[in-house]
Amino acid sequence: MIQNDEKVEYPWDCVLCSQQNAYFLRKCQHCGTVKQQFCQQMKFDYLQNDNQAFSEINIIDFECNRVEDRREILELLICKLKLSESDYKVVFSKQLIIKPYLIPLIQNPEYSSITQEQADQGVPFQQTFQYLSGDIYIFENNEKAKIYQEQCQYLNLQCPITKYIELRRVFPNSNGLLTLNAMMKELKIPYQSDCFALAEVVSELLERAYKFELNMLQTLKFPIPEEEARLQGFDNIIILDFEATCVRESDKKYLQEIIEFPAQVYNVQERKVKKEFQKYIKPVENPILSDFCTELTGITQQQVDEGILLDQAINEFIEFKQGLQKCCILTCGDYDLHLLKKEAARKGIPISRELQYYINIKKVFPKSLRNPKDPKDPCMVEMLKLCGLDLLGRHHSGIDDVKNITRIVHYLINEKNFQFDERMVSYTFKL
Structure with a gap:
């Protein structure tokens, strides 16, 4: 029970003797009166907490x-x-x-x-x-x-x-x-x-x-x-990595739009890439790319001006993945599909559930390969290094990042007998 010198947090006042009591106590520790009021700052409502208890x-x-x-x-x-x-x-x-x-x-x-x-x-x-x-x-x-x-x-x-x-x-x-x-x-x-x-x-x-x-x-x-x-694992893993409009200065009001939509299909049984998809997307909310965006991604204004709209790219991607059995999207982080969900919501574009579940390779990357002194999830470059692989192509080019993530997937499956299955799936929607 509460000791005399214990700090009283989120107190309630006894209606009889007006003495303060700690939130945990159901009866006044001074006069025994049953608790009548509670502090709303606590996470759990006391009156609700007094019902439906387990025996x-x-x-x-x-x-x-x-x-x-x-x-x-x-x-x-x-x-x-x-x-x-x-x-x-x-x-x-x-x-x-x-x-x-x-x-x-x-x-x-x-x-x-x-x-x-x-x-x-x-x-x-x-x-x-x-x-x-x-x-x-x-x-x-x-x-x-x-x-x-x-x-x-x-x-x-x-x-x-x-x-x-x-x-x-x-x-x-x-x-x-x-x-x-x-x-x-x-x-x-x-x-x-x-x-x-x-x-x-x-x-x-x-x-x-x-x-x-x-x-x-x-x-x-x-x-x-x-x-x-x-839980026998996915037959096909669709590696996806978006690139989006961006500015050098941090601005919470700036609306990011997807400008590159690349993906590769890695077949687990054949241990190789079966298909590749890449589309440049024309932004409409911020149609002019910043110099920083082009410098970071290598994507030019001409490429996005000649690109297609996001809803068309989504439809073409759905067609691209048709016929793939036991497949799941894999990304390097939660950012990509959450970005798609937000942008699609702003633009009134419907997103099917198959584009709202995915595997975040950062979260499932094996502990045996991680640096035990670094508790954070590794980024793509760190995962490549931990797998003994060099970075190929241009970092932050969507298609090059996809190819590098695919190489990590290939290494884990071939060298570590790693299995990607449904226990690893994350969702952008509530089940």
């Missing part, structure tokens, strides 16, 4: 064995809390060592508390499903939920979890970026090496009358093995 919560955390960018759960922690109107209690808590399947040997044993012998005698991952039941599951963050899901997929198991709450995202009065240690510090929970830290955080929130609700739920995209057929 049982499963808290899941784990440690992984790792080889490059592959992870396998080695130690699984499960805690089950039973909730009532006035109290909650731990009805189950278990620590399970999982027998390795994907990565037989423990990596970096000097940093692991689990020995190889313990791991070899561990339980199969699927046996842990028997301990899961109840209304909702809580993971520390989305990354952990996805790792759990991936393990089910690797083992061809039906994932027992389809919906969950990401504690980091719903933690009160936070920006959704807190680590587990930061949450413990925020709640003034002392660290103990033998404690189940995630359960300690959830328990403390419940002590403070915090509730977990239906509107906090998130869904795992592919929770059942029947979806595995959809």
Whole structure:
């Protein structure tokens, strides 16, 4: 519970004794009166938060064995809390060592508390499903939920979890970026090496009358093995990279327009480029290119003056990609298709959904190839370097950038046995 010296944030005033109480408390800590008002600055409405509460919560955390960018759960922690109107209690808590399947040997044993012998005698991952039941599951963050899901997929198991709450995202009065240690510090929970830290955080929130609700739920995209057929990878990858009008000075009011629409189709089975598309687009909102734009992209005024309009280019691109089976657009960043969506909206051009989902190669570029000292996603030039490839052609020429991104795709598929599949897809629209 709240300590006497704890700072009171987002307070509410008791209607009986007028004393201030912290937002977490449902009753006045001075006279016991039930909370009657709340501060609107909090992310979650208190009155709504007082309804539709879950009666049982499963808290899941784990440690992984790792080889490059592959992870396998080695130690699984499960805690089950039973909730009532006035109290909650731990009805189950278990620590399970999982027998390795994907990565037989423990990596970096000097940093692991689990020995190889313990791991070899561990339980199969699927046996842990028997301990899961109840209304909702809580993971520390989305990354952990996805790792759990991936393990089910690797083992061809039906994932027992389809919906969950990401504690980091719903933690009160936070920006959704807190680590587990930061949450413990925020709640003034002392660290103990033998404690189940995630359960300690959830328990403390419940002590403070915090509730977990239906509107906090998130869904795992592919929770059942029947979806595995959809995860065999794309047959054709359409590499796309727009160039747009621009000015040297930063100007938020300046409306960018696409002026080069290039693409290549890379066939995964044949391991080569099958088709190429390139059109110059005539801008209408800012018809005269700036000197900076020509200097950056190499695109001339004459090329855009002789170009076609955006809606015609979109129609020709749709025709270009007709007949391609199991295909997906791939871009180097989120910029390209978001730019298309904004410009099309301004100009009243309809955009089909097939032009609103894509793979951002920056996000899926393998961790094993990245610079471990640089947490940022690599740009195209950095990815080329990390793949041992030189930059060819002119950077910021749309068609040359497309060719260089295609070379990165080719390297990942051929040299790293990399698979581009639906788990990597991003969207410019809400599903």
